[in-house]
Amino acid sequence: MEIKKLDRKALKSFFVKNAIPTEGNFKDLIDGMINAKDDGIVKLPDEPLSLQADGNATSQKKVINFYGNFADPKPAWTLSLNPRVDANDPATARPGWDIGDADGKSRLFIDQSTGNVGIGTSNPTASLEVSGRIKASDICFGSGGWARSNQGGSIELGDSLQAGVVPYIDFHYGTGSGQDFNMRIINNANGRLSIDGGNLVVVGAGSVGIGTDSPAGKLHVQTGGDGGWDKFVVKTTNRWGDGNNQYVTIGEGGASGIMLYNPHVVWYEQEARASIRMGRSGGVPSGHWWDIGVRGGNSFSIVNGHAGVTGLVIDAGGNVGIGTSDMKAKLNVNGGINMAAGGVLYSPGRMHIDGAEILFLLHKQGVIIGREWGGTGSLTVQGPLWAGSLLGVSDLRLKKDVGPLIQAPEDILKLRGVRFKWQDAAEDDPYAMGLVAQEVEEFFPEAVGTGPDGMKGINYSALIAPLIETLKQQQSQIGELRMEIEALRAL
Numbered sequence: 001m002e003i004k005k006l007d008r009k010a011l012k013s014f015f016v017k018n019a020i021p022t023e024g025n026f027k028d029l030i031d032g033m034i035n036a037k038d039d040g041i042v043k044l045p046d047e048p049l050s051l052q053a054d055g056n057a058t059s060q061k062k063v064i065n066f067y068g069n070f071a072d073p074k075p076a077w078t079l080s081l082n083p084r085v086d087a088n089d090p091a092t093a094r095p096g097w098d099i100g101d102a103d104g105k106s107r108l109f110i111d112q113s114t115g116n117v118g119i120g121t122s123n124p125t126a127s128l129e130v131s132g133r134i135k136a137s138d139i140c141f142g143s144g145g146w147a148r149s150n151q152g153g154s155i156e157l158g159d160s161l162q163a164g165v166v167p168y169i170d171f172h173y174g175t176g177s178g179q180d181f182n183m184r185i186i187n188n189a190n191g192r193l194s195i196d197g198g199n200l201v202v203v204g205a206g207s208v209g210i211g212t213d214s215p216a217g218k219l220h221v222q223t224g225g226d227g228g229w230d231k232f233v234v235k236t237t238n239r240w241g242d243g244n245n246q247y248v249t250i251g252e253g254g255a256s257g258i259m260l261y262n263p264h265v266v267w268y269e270q271e272a273r274a275s276i277r278m279g280r281s282g283g284v285p286s287g288h289w290w291d292i293g294v295r296g297g298n299s300f301s302i303v304n305g306h307a308g309v310t311g312l313v314i315d316a317g318g319n320v321g322i323g324t325s326d327m328k329a330k331l332n333v334n335g336g337i338n339m340a341a342g343g344v345l346y347s348p349g350r351m352h353i354d355g356a357e358i359l360f361l362l363h364k365q366g367v368i369i370g371r372e373w374g375g376t377g378s379l380t381v382q383g384p385l386w387a388g389s390l391l392g393v394s395d396l397r398l399k400k401d402v403g404p405l406i407q408a409p410e411d412i413l414k415l416r417g418v419r420f421k422w423q424d425a426a427e428d429d430p431y432a433m434g435l436v437a438q439e440v441e442e443f444f445p446e447a448v449g450t451g452p453d454g455m456k457g458i459n460y461s462a463l464i465a466p467l468i469e470t471l472k473q474q475q476s477q478i479g480e481l482r483m484e485i486e487a488l489r490a491l
Contacts, residue, residue, distance in 0.1 A: 001070050005032050053081045058090045060104075074102050083109060083122045094122055157187070216253035228256030241280030241287050265293060272296045277305065299325075392461055409470040411443040434458070 006028050014025035021029075036042045040052030053061035061082035065075035078100045085092035087104035095112040106122035118124030120131030139147040145167075146156040157167030171183040187193050194201040194213070201209045209215030211222030217235025224230050233253030236246035251258040267274045275293020280286075288306035295301055298316035303309070314320050319327040323334035339345060396402070416439055419431050437456035440463075441448035447462035 001067065001072070001075075003070060008032075055082075057082075058093065060084060060093065076102055077107075078104070081112075085121075085123045096122070098122060220253060228254065229259070231255045232258060239283050241283045241285055241289070243285055267294075280306070301325075405465050405469050407444075407466045407469060409473050412466055412470045414443055415440060434460075 014021045042050045053063045060080045062080040064079040066077040082093045083098035097110040099108045109118040109122040116124035117128050137149045148154045168186040207215040209220045217233040219234040221232040237249045237252045238244050265274045277291045279289025291303045291305045300314045302312040313325045321332040437458050447459045
C-alpha cells in the first residue's frame with residue numbers, strides 16, 4: 001500500500017526555531033492528522049470509539065484493513081459490515097460482521113438479521129455453521145448431550161442427573177410432509193436400544209431383534225410365514241445331546257424349523273470332509289450321531305460317527321459299498337441281504353455271488369452254479385446236483401399236437417454209454433458216466449440242445465419216453481415168444 005502523507009519527523013522539521021512554515025507545510029500537517037468527519041473515526045465523551053465503514057450501500061462496507069506490513073500489496077485481514085458470499089458479485093452481499101482474508105473470502109461471519117454465525121461461510125443457515133472440519137476436546141449440546149475426546153472419541157446422549165430422560169437420534173427424509181421422523185434410535189432405562197420405524201431392537205444382553213421386540217436368541221429375525229415357520233433365530237442349545245453343553249444353533253427359539261434354498265457345504269480341511277452331521281438320537285449322550293457327505297478321494301459316505309461305522313459308501317466311479325469301502329463291483333455288501341416277502345431282486349445283466357461257492361445269474365441265459373462264466377443251458381451246475389425230487393413240467397393242459405412216439409427200438413440200442421472225466425476235472429476227481437451229446441443228437445435230436453457258447457447238452461429226462469416205448473415193444477415181443485414156446489411144448 002502506498003502512503004503519500006509525510007511522517008512525523010518530516011513534519012517536525014517545518015516547525016523548528018527560526019523556521020517560517022509555508023502554506024504547504026501547514027497543509028501537510030493538517031493532512032497528516034486524523035479527521036473525524038473525513039476519516040470516519042469518532043470518540044465522543046462517555047462513548048466508545050466509533051468507526052464508520054467505507055463505501056456505499058452496494059459495497060462490502062469495509063471498516064478496517066489489517067496489514068502485516070504496509071509494503072504488502074493487500075491486507076492480511078479485513079473487517080467489513082456487508083460481506084459478499086461471492087466476493088465478485090455485489091448481489092450476494094449480506095449485512096453482518098465479517099472478518100475476511102486477503103482474497104476477500106469470509107473466515108468468520110455473524111449475520112446481522114439472524115445472529116447466525118458462520119465459520120468459513122458468510123451464508124450460515126443455522127446458529128452455527130462451519131464449512132469444514134470441527135476439532136474440539138468436548139462439545140456439549142442440549143441439556144446432557146456430549147461429544148467427547150476421551151477413550152478415542154465418544155458421543156453421549158441423555159443426562160444421568162435428570163430422571164426420565166430418554167435419549168434418541170432421529171433420521172429424516174425430505175418428503176415435504178413435515179413428519180416428525182422417518183426412523184428413531186432410542187435407548188431406554190433398561191439398556192434396551194431400539195429403532196422406531198425400522199422395527200429393530202438390541203436388548204441389554206446383546207440380543208438383536210428384527211421385526212420383533214422380544215428376540216428369542218442372540219439374533220431373531222421375524223420374517224412372517226405359515227405356522228411356526230415365521231422366524232429365523234440364532235442361539236445356543238443343548239439339544240445336540242452332549243449333556244448340558246451349549247452349541248450355537250440356527251432355527252431354535254420356538255421356530256418349527258427353517259428351509260434352506262440351494263445350500264452348499266464347503267470343504268472342511270481339518271477333517272478332510274464336506275458333510276452334514278445329525279444327532280444325537282433322542283438328544284441324549286448315549287444316542288448315536290451320523291455324518292453324511294463327501295470325503296477324500298471324491299467319495300461319498302454315510303457314517304455312524306458315534307460307533308465309527310461306515311454304513312454306505314459311493315466311490316468316484318459310482319460303485320456302492322454297504323458296510324465296506326473295498327469296491328469290486330457296482331454293489332458291494334459286507335453281510336447278508338434280507339428280502340421281505342414279495343421282494344424282487346432285478347438285474348438286467350449278470351449277477352455274480354462269489355465266496356466258498358460260486359453262483360452266476362445270467363440275464364435271459366440261465367443260472368450257473370459251481371463253475372466260472374459260461375454254460376450250456378438255463379441251469380448249469382458244475383458237480384453233482386442233489387435234490388429230494390426233481391419235477392419237470394408235463395401237464396397235458398400245457399401241451400398241444402400230442403401223438404404217439406414212433407421210434408425204432410434199435411435207435412436206443414445204438415446209443416453208447418461211456419465212462420469219462422471232464423476236461424477241467426482235477427486228477428483225483430472221480431469218473432462220470434453218461435452219453436455223448438453228438439451221438440444222441442443223431443437219433444434223438446429233441447433230447448440235445450446247444451448253448452450260447454456252442455457246447456451241446458443232453459436232456460436225459462427226454463430219453464425216458466423212447467426207453468418206455470422200447471421197453472413196451474420188448475415186452476410185447478417177449479409175450480409173443482412166450483406164447484410160441486407154450487404152443488411148442490403142447491405138441
